[in-house]
Amino acid sequence: MKSLSERDQKHLWHPLTQHKLHPKMLGIVKAKGAVLYDEQGKEYIDGISSWYTCMYGHCNDAIIAKVYQQMQQLDQVVFSGFTHEPAIALSEALITLLPSNQEKLFFSDNGSTSTEIGIKMALQYHHNKGQKRAVLLAFDDGFHGDTFGAMSVSSLSVYNGPFEDYFIDVKRIPVPTDDNIGNLLQELENTLNLDAIAGFIYEPLVQGAAAMKMHKAEHLEKILKVIKSHNVLAIADEVMTGFGKTGKHFASDYMEVKPDIICMSKALTAGMLPMAVTSCTQEVYDAFYSDDIAKGLFHGHTYTANPLACAAALAGIELLTSDGIQKNIGKIIQWHQGFDAEIKDHPKIAATRQTGIIYALDLNITMERYGNVRDKLFKHFMDSGVFLRPLGNTIYILAPYITTREQMQKIYNSIKEVLNSF
């Protein structure tokens, strides 16, 4: 019998992969809790929660039970003209969890579609009000997904060459720091005075794909105040930061000024099934509410509000708001602080940073984002039984909330080995 790794190569085309350079995939046969098992039986602690999804652990029994129950009741139905209990129950739970100004939910299938919808909402919002605003504002180094609108606003999609001529118009601003915030706000005013900006899309507090680059809530708050005073819609891309990772349910909870639109996916469904939600305020919704059919949002995906995905999301929210998970989040935040105190002055470390359970460190070596040193680092982690995915010279941890102290220590130890041996 051929291995998964060999059979894979015949027909499969993997994401973000140059197959000529990286022909071999690792066959994973099982996952439970914080652990992935490969086809040789080797175990890996999932230090990045399979791209920030399975925060309550893989194959979580509580989530499996809820999804299984739903499977026997209603699997899938068209969401135009029909509705169902799992979507309604999820809307009630999610609206309670979200910042208090959020009132309406629009479903889709993944993070990219959730931002694509946020962008379309912002453009059409102004269009419906009879204003032509065709430009979007976004941060440098942002990442919002791989569909066309999402690619347009992402500055980090480094391999977008073939598509760049077809992008939406985007004006970029730097990520705020103590040093640049004054200038940034001044220039922002000038840009906004042109009245061409429809919406500002941003990853609040932590830019995931930018290697967990972090900025202060007080600075972001100032930017939001300015854009809002120009009637620009704030579109918070919480696809990565949502559902507890920053220490609060949403990164937007750290600010008084609330977004008009919030994009969610990844941990929304606890890593069990793909789904996304774009939420908005009553005011945004009202701009589409009309006797004129053309003012509606004519966007829809076949699997919109899939009942199984809704059931998984509901079960996830129940776990997120439980005492147990909230305590775990608090513990992980402290463990990271302890680890940081231990290593931050190491000569091989250029900088460290933490927001909630997200911890990142930059190594003092220059290397390419997907180059050889990075591959060596990755191999070291995997050999030591830890799945971490360094981005350039940044190593970051975003482990599930159910990671035990012992498992986290294994991650820390593997990082310490890098510091002492690379």
Ligand SMILES: *Cc1c(COP(=O)(O)O)cnc(C)c1O
């Ligand atoms: C992952 C991610 C996306 C894209 O989500 P997909 O489900 O991969 O399409 C968008 N925005 C942010 C902030 C992300 O982290």
